[in-house]
Amino acid sequence: MYIIESGNVAAALGVKLAEAAVIAAYPITPQTPLTEKLSELVDAGEMDAQYIPVESEHSALAVCIAASSTGSRTFTATSANGLLYMNEQLHWAAGARLPIVMCVVNRGIGAPWTVWNDHQDSISQRDAGWIQLYACDHQQIIDSVLKAFRLAETVSVPVMVCYDGYILSHTYMPFELPEADQVKKFLPAFTPEYFLDPACPKNLNTVTLPDIRPDVRGNAAPGYMEIRHNLHTDMRKSLDVITDIEKDFKEIFGRGGYPFIEPYRVNDADYVALCMGSLSYHLRDVIDMLRDEGIAVGVAGLRVYRPFPDKAIADAFAHKKGLIVFEKALSYGNQGALFADVKAALYAKADRPFVRNYILGLGGREIQTSQLADVLRSSCRPSSTTTDTPEWIGLKL
Amino acid sequence: MEKEFKFACKKSHSEPGPGDGGRTGSWRVLRPIIDYEKCIPAKKNKKACFSCWLFCPDGVITKTKMPAIDLEYCKGCGICAEECPTGAITMVEETLLIMEKEE
Numbered sequence: 249m250y251i252i253e254s255g256n257v258a259a260a261l262g263v264k265l266a267e268a269a270v271i272a273a274y275p276i277t278p279q280t281p282l283t284e285k286l287s288e289l290v291d292a293g294e295m296d297a298q299y300i301p302v303e304s305e306h307s308a309l310a311v312c313i314a315a316s317s318t319g320s321r322t323f324t325a326t327s328a329n330g331l332l333y334m335n336e337q338l339h340w341a342a343g344a345r346l347p348i349v350m351c352v353v354n355r356g357i358g359a360p361w362t363v364w365n366d367h368q369d370s371i372s373q374r375d376a377g378w379i380q381l382y383a384c385d386h387q388q389i390i391d392s393v394l395k396a397f398r399l400a401e402t403v404s405v406p407v408m409v410c411y412d413g414y415i416l417s418h419t420y421m422p423f424e425l426p427e428a429d430q431v432k433k434f435l436p437a438f439t440p441e442y443f444l445d446p447a448c449p450k451n452l453n454t455v456t457l458p459d460i461r462p463d464v465r466g467n468a469a470p471g472y473m474e475i476r477h478n479l480h481t482d483m484r485k486s487l488d489v490i491t492d493i494e495k496d497f498k499e500i501f502g503r504g505g506y507p508f509i510e511p512y513r514v515n516d517a518d519y520v521a522l523c524m525g526s527l528s529y530h531l532r533d534v535i536d537m538l539r540d541e542g543i544a545v546g547v548a549g550l551r552v553y554r555p556f557p558d559k560a561i562a563d564a565f566a567h568k569k570g571l572i573v574f575e576k577a578l579s580y581g582n583q584g585a586l587f588a589d590v591k592a593a594l595y596a597k598a599d600r601p602f603v604r605n606y607i608l609g610l611g612g613r614e615i616q617t618s619q620l621a622d623v624l625r626s627s628c629r630p631s632s633t634t635t636d637t638p639e640w641i642g643l644k645l
Numbered sequence: 646m647e648k649e650f651k652f653a654c655k656k657s658h659s660e661p662g663p664g665d666g667g668r669t670g671s672w673r674v675l676r677p678i679i680d681y682e683k684c685i686p687a688k689k690n691k692k693a694c695f696s697c698w699l700f701c702p703d704g705v706i707t708k709t710k711m712p713a714i715d716l717e718y719c720k721g722c723g724i725c726a727e728e729c730p731t732g733a734i735t736m737v738e739e740t741l742l743i744m745e746k747e748e
Contacts, residue, residue, distance in 0.1 A: 343657075344656070344657075345656050404656075442654075442656075442658060449661055450658055450659065450660060450661070451657075451658070451659045451660070451661055452657065452658055453656075453657045454657065454659065456657050457671070457672060457674075458674065459674045459739060459740060460652075460740055460743065461671055461739070461743075462743060462746075463653060463659050463660065463662075464659065464660050464661070464662030465653070465660065466746075467652075467653040468651070468652055468653070468743050469652060469653060469654070469659060470652045470654075470655060470657075474652070474655075475655070475656060475657055478655045478656070
């Protein structure tokens with residue numbers, strides 16, 4: 249069944265279909281309508297879940313960590329400074345290997361205050377040990393929420409589902425509401441490999457010494473470094489899990505099929521624009537325009553940022569002439585984070601494309617079709633070279 | 646170290662024990678092992694030397710002809726091995742000892 253709803257409601261309906269058992273969240277623009285919708289669904293008895301109101305984002309995630317430790321399917325959502333306020337608990341959730349799912353409704357970070365969209369909030373948390381998925385439209389938001397729960401529970405790593413504030417969160421768009429019986433087939437009930445049980449007390453995440461040590465039964469227990477290595481290894485393994493889940497999803501729902509890179513007119517393109525989130529769909533119009541002018545350019549939307557699908561990127565783009573990376577975030581003092589990662593992924597390839605970087609749309613700065621077309625016209629040339637310093641689109645100095 | 650450990654759990658989950666409350670031996674990365682063939686009081690069978698006893702900051706070495714180390718409390722700092730005039734004390738990686746126990 250197709251419905252017309254906002255991106256935030258799409259996310260909330262995904263959480264309802266996933267039958268999350270515990271939700272704790274603190275409202276922050278532009279995430280607020282998502283948590284409001286969930287509290288309405290719980291209050292109306294349409295969701296059999298505990299909605300736990302809290303006084304801050306730090307507490308929201310702390311509640312989720314506790315709930316997830318007891319084996320409950322757990323959800324939260326936030327934006328911008330709310331995500332940053334969670335920072336300590338973000339690392340905790342990942343280190344504790346809890347399959348929490350969180351929507352990050354992307355918004356620029358203060359200071360100075362902004363409520364508008366960019367990606368600095370989630371990109372700044374890229375090394376927290378969470379998987380990061382990026383959605384391009386309302387359909388992908390609701391679908392990604394379902395995939396996120398299955399992924400998180402399969403690999404015991406928390407997952408962020410990121411989508412653009414206002415551009416997706418507050419706009420209305422038709423999308424297909426997954427059928428409950430299909431969801432049950434795709435996402436079975438959560439059976440944790442381990443959960444807190446008052447009848448059988450355990451220690452979780454106590455002070456862990458630098459080296460391995462015997463546990464109370466005399467068996468070797470991993471040290472801090474082994475536990476961290478396990479997180480990294482399981483994050484890398486999750487690339488395969490993401491591929492499998494995407495395949496299953498397509499079989500059941502008939503949508504998707506692009507686990508990492510969603511291409512548009514990329515096959516016969518010499519040059520490819522690469523970005524995350526809704527911008528990759530906006531760029532499709534620009535690509536059509538430039539194709540009419542005879543420029544062999546396509547656009548690819550990156551759906552997963554952590555773990556970084558470096559092999560998929562190298563395989564997809566190494567033989568192209570040029571890659572143009574558009575980013576709504578910046579690693580201050582260096583370059584776009586995605587840009588640096590993409591260059592690293594291509595480094596081992598002998599015959600690699602030039603890679604250029606454009607920063608745009610920070611704090612909701614309007615992104616004009618003509619600006620995108622102009623920079624692609626000037627970049628998509630055989631004479632273009634790889635840049636180290638990003639260029640800024642629409643900057644008024 | 647080539648050996649792969651078989652850990653009971655790959656996360657930080659454990660069963661409650663008696664608690665470490667002051668039993669600082671579990672902090673140890675290196676374990677002191679005394680070679681009584683080289684240890685002066687042991688070799689001469691008389692109360693002599695005791696540099697290890699004197700220098701141990703945790704007071705876990707006995708002032709006996711066969712000095713004994715209380716491994717419940719020894720943190721493995723290695724000062725005894727550093728001070729022993731005959732080099733009778735060797736610091737051995739706890740990891741190696743766990744491996745030996747597993748085999």
